[in-house]
Amino acid sequence: MKNRGKYLYSTVFLIALLGFSGCTSTLKVAAGTDGSADMEFTSSMGTALSDTIKAITGKMEGNSSRGIFSEDSIRSTLADSDFSAVKVSTGKDSSLSAGGTLPPAEKQTHATGSLRAADFIYTSSSKMTLTVTPENLFTMAQGLPEDTKSYLELFMAPVFSGEKMTKDEYRMLIASIYGENIAKELESSAIDVTLIPPKGKSIKKSSPANAESSASKAVFSIPLLDFLTLGTQKSYSIEW
Incomplete structure (x- = not known):
């Protein structure tokens, strides 16, 4: 129980990273009137990346048929944390x-x-x-328990290693190691972050200004390659 709490946000972060590496990913955060936040994350991983991760982790753990996400493990980790009203589901399509x-x-x-x-x-x-900041993401990566660090290391992402690398350099690295199909999937992947004000409130301002914004929500699209090569702090916000 203690270790689960210690590595809570590193585990959530790892889940999110693997999920971000998909063709369709969304994160919805709805603000509560008391400062709380309801969060919902959904993702469908790209075929090339999913097959590669399954193959590599299956060899490492002696079971090539295991799924990428463990529903029970994710639910247990979240339930033993600050999160309440936890809901988790996984599919055979990763x-x-x-x-x-x-x-x-x-x-x-x-x-x-x-x-x-x-x-x-x-x-x-x-x-x-x-x-999100390079410093906090690096700290989260270093906080991962050893038995799960191997998943993160598959990405060799500069934001987690502390190295400086451009998007083009990182894409070339991924293509040289895992092939052009995976590089293309990463290049086309993004997560849509939706921020929602408390019930009864309307958005007066969103930042950055290029968000798809209405009175009820603001949607920010974050390219995966931008995230994995992050060099400066990025903030996304709404005011009501």
Whole structure:
């Protein structure tokens, strides 16, 4: 139980990373009036990447038929954390759906090192912000338990290794190791982040300004290659 709490956000982060590496990925975060946040993540992984990960991890663990996502493990990890009302489902096509409710920042008790969920998603009385930085992502990667670090290392992503690399350089690296099909999947992959204000509130402002925004939601599309080669802090926010 203690280890599960220690590695909570690293585990959630790992799940998200594998999920981001798909043709269709979405993260919806709905702000509560009390500073809480309802989160829902869905993803369908690309065929080439899914087959490669299954093959590699199957050889490593002696079971090439195992799925990429363990529904029971994900549900157990989230349930033993700050998340409540946890829902998880996985599909044979390497799809994943997971969600739950995060309490306000002052009520969050689990962390990886000094990082809490509030360092990534923070909700105040009039604003919600999702923030990612190279430093926090690197810290999360280093906080992974050894038995799961191998999954992350498959990506060789500079944002987790601390190296500096352009998107083109990283794409070339992936193509040289795993082939052009996987490089193309990564290049075309993105996650759509949807931020939703509390019930009864309307969005007055969203940032960056290029979001697809209405009174009820703002949608930000983040290319996967941009995320994996992140060099500066990126923030996405709505105000109501």
